[in-house]
Amino acid sequence: MSGAHPYASIDDAIQVVQNEAKAVPTIGHPMVCPYCFGSKDPTYAQCFGCLQLHKSGVPFGLLKRVVPISMAPDPGTWYGRMQRYKGASPDDMYLLAAALFSAMLAFTKPIEHALGGAIDAMCVTPSTRGILVEDQRLWKSVSLVSSYLPPLKPLLRAVPGQKKSRNAINPSLFASEPLEVEGRRIVLIEDTWVTGSGAMSGAHSLMVGGAAAVLVLPIARRLEVGSIKQFNRQPYLDLVNDGAWQSDRLLWPRPLA
Numbered sequence: 001m002s003g004a005h006p007y008a009s010i011d012d013a014i015q016v017v018q019n020e021a022k023a024v025p026t027i028g029h030p031m032v033c034p035y036c037f038g039s040k041d042p043t044y045a046q047c048f049g050c051l052q053l054h055k056s057g058v059p060f061g062l063l064k065r066v067v068p069i070s071m072a073p074d075p076g077t078w079y080g081r082m083q084r085y086k087g088a089s090p091d092d093m094y095l096l097a098a099a100l101f102s103a104m105l106a107f108t109k110p111i112e113h114a115l116g117g118a119i120d121a122m123c124v125t126p127s128t129r130g131i132l133v134e135d136q137r138l139w140k141s142v143s144l145v146s147s148y149l150p151p152l153k154p155l156l157r158a159v160p161g162q163k164k165s166r167n168a169i170n171p172s173l174f175a176s177e178p179l180e181v182e183g184r185r186i187v188l189i190e191d192t193w194v195t196g197s198g199a200m201s202g203a204h205s206l207m208v209g210g211a212a213a214v215l216v217l218p219i220a221r222r223l224e225v226g227s228i229k230q231f232n233r234q235p236y237l238d239l240v241n242d243g244a245w246q247s248d249r250l251l252w253p254r255p256l257a
């Protein structure tokens with residue numbers, strides 16, 4: 001990364017992420033949802049949000065291809081960054097880029113394994129608010145490190161007039177570029193996974209467009225601290241708070257299927 005920004009080097013930006021982000025818990029803990037890594041009741045197979053996504057028709061194969069880079073408790077500093085980088089804190093784009101860069105260094109091999117071969121392209125979930133993909137802060141954040149990554153391409157466009165729903169999949173939210181998508185192994189980058197409906201709609205659109213395989217890489221998975229406490233899932237919160245985010249020791253949190 002270069003140019004005028006508040007972080008003198010990528011190491012400085014990584015340091016901030018390490019101080020503020022939480023590590024992703026490994027799947028297998030009875031309180032970790034095996035799809036989105038959020039909290040779940042130990043007696044259920046998945047969290048409520050993923051159950052809703054499943055009901056709305058996402059092929060379950062796609063939900064097994066979600067790997068957040070970090071956890072962001074809300075309220076919390078890292079979650080605040082993820083909220084404000086689009087508006088009041090554009091400099092925080094460098095922090096998102098640093099997190100993505102670190103994760104791609106650590107995760108390229110398992111991602112290729114999950115996709116069944118080399119990554120052909122990366123893209124971002126488009127905004128549904130009428131902003132061109134290339135003008136979005138997420139696109140600009142990824143662009144800061146894209147010269148080190150597989151090609152970043154505008155593979156998805158928002159379809160005007162479509163309504164985004166909070167818990168359901170709607171693949172017609174987005175249209176894919178058929179010539180660029182067909183037969184390709186694609187990494188779809190999302191900034192914050194809240195319910196997953198936007199990213200999963202995008203992944204579904206890419207599959208409908210003929211992609212060979214899609215893996216969704218949210219930079220942060222939001223944790224609603226209030227609702228976790230409400231359901232007496234403090235052990236889950238402790239698990240996440242105990243996990244330091246270390247750029248040189250990022251663990252792939254999914255079993256390699």
Ligand SMILES: [Zn+2]
Binds near residue numbers: 036038050
């Ligand atoms: Zn879940």
